[in-house]
Amino acid sequence: MAEVKNKTNLSCTVNGRVSDNIVSDSLLLADFLRETLGLTGTKIGCDGGECGCCTVLIDNAPQHACLTLAAKCNGKAIETIESLSEESRLSAIQRGFNEKLGAQCGFCTPGMVMAAEGLLRTNPDPNEQEIRAGLAANICRCTGYVKIIEAVQSAADELKMSGQAL
């Protein structure tokens, strides 16, 4: 069989499920998630790594799906906003955003939530400064950030009280 040009076998886990695909070398992870897998929770805002809307977790670390080539994710564990709720129950961070009104138009929210998820996994008890620093790569044009920070604080408090860790 002739060599398949400019294509790569991509075997990774997306939200805990194994995904085997042949992808174009130039396919971006954001397009792979949205177009190939239909996971449209991950948003594309600026397309240049400036807004943070496309933030997903790759091996537990927040990264921009719009600056990551899908072919580079072979063997990696990718998590998107769709992975967070369990049996239709919102995760602690999602609940925080809901209850503290951390989302207005909602376009930045998937990226914000995934960045917060990455932050709380490494630092379960962040102070306000650490939350601001952890979400610094994500832009929100609606909320003014105050409610978002409250949402993450509320989620961290809830996780602490229930003795859970992300």
Add this chain to the structure above:
Amino acid sequence: MEFMPNFKLYRPDNVDDAIKIKTEHAEVRFVAGGTDMIVNVRRGIEQPQCLVDLTSISNMNDITEVDGGLEIGANVTLRNVQENKFIRQNYPCIAEAAGSVAGPTHQQYGTVGGNLCLDTRCLFYNQSEWWRQSNDYCLKERGDTCHVAPSGKRCFAAFSGDLAPSMLVYEAEINVVGPSGSRRIPLLELYRDDGMAHLTLEPGELVERVHLPATLAGDPSRYEKARIRGSIDFPLAGVAIRLRKGKSNAVEDIAIALTAVNPYPKVISDLQNLIDGKLSEDELDFIRDTVRKQSKPMRTTTVAPWYRRRVVGAIARRLAAELSA
């Protein structure tokens, strides 16, 4: 932004294969984290037939202590540099610079090698294809006029990496590997005063690791940059200062390097008069004025050159005052 052009991605697991692929194909670019390269590919600034991803090369991933000094592999992420205890204690401005690159998400996958080899930036260059086309492109890319200095015949795009000045004040050296073998050069020799081609790397060569000398380990230092958005941005002007004090607070050694105000990271010269003296108001003013004189910001950002020249001097003065206090 435009669609991604079609290209072949290679993911070699050793340096030799990476160099071989680079030399055997036309229009090849190395890519590591991709935080800047993928944006440039997308904008049509880079039009590679092939990309060679260096992040699978395993022997470039480590920070190793060697005889009191340090070796940092080119694939080490900015986050790991920022969090490394040895770097924070012994080369503090390098950790500070790594923590100031773009935003926290970029630092998770942006690499040391990528930041050192970062392309120069300009208001007329880092734009979309239609923007550049409607402006007749520029000297650095497809055009024949530099819009920053239309009467000149050279490119003034500014080098905007944060790590380079912080490593230059510690007199870092780098290992460069290429088709003709490996060579170790001072980091300063990686750069030249030409915005079009600011790296002295030969075709097929790549930066493999950075060496930080043991002799300067532990010297106090600071890095600070001015930027439009405090949370995530390239520097408008950046200053790294290393200042070692001896007996009775006299200056034993001082080094200052700048970024984003020249096409290459600029090491400030003519500071030897400060040695063995104390930094009082006059000396701090001298530092401010020397830095201003030697920085050459051009109209490469949305912020005016005069402001960047003033701000780079002000930062240098303030950091020197803090370190000498």
